[in-house]
Amino acid sequence: MSAVDSPHGKGDQPCTTCESWKLAExxxxxxxxxxxxxxxxxxxxxxxxxxxxxxxxxG
Incomplete structure (x- = not known):
């Protein structure tokens, strides 16, 4: 899977802001x-x- 096809957008790294909101929840x-x-x-x-x-x- 290329970076463009990845469900996380750029590369395989999740969005850190998304992860922060999920953790806060x-x-x-x-x-x-x-x-x-x-x-x-x-x-x-x-x-x-x-x-x-x-x-x-x-998500």
Whole structure:
């Protein structure tokens, strides 16, 4: 699979911002902070739909 065909956009590296939002959501869930977890999911989706995401809307 070439870098262009990769589900992570550039190379095989996932988008670090996406990974950060996913981690923040997991932490919020572990603390039973459902409001924060929802915020993280919304911000992740907005990020993935934006031009700055290297993952091309993964996940």
């Amino acid at each position: 997991a932490v919020a869930n572990s603390r039973r902070d459902h409001s924060r977890a929802t915020d993280c999911r919304v911000l992740l989706k907005r990020h993935q739909e934006g031009a700055e995401c290297g993952a091309g809307g993964e």
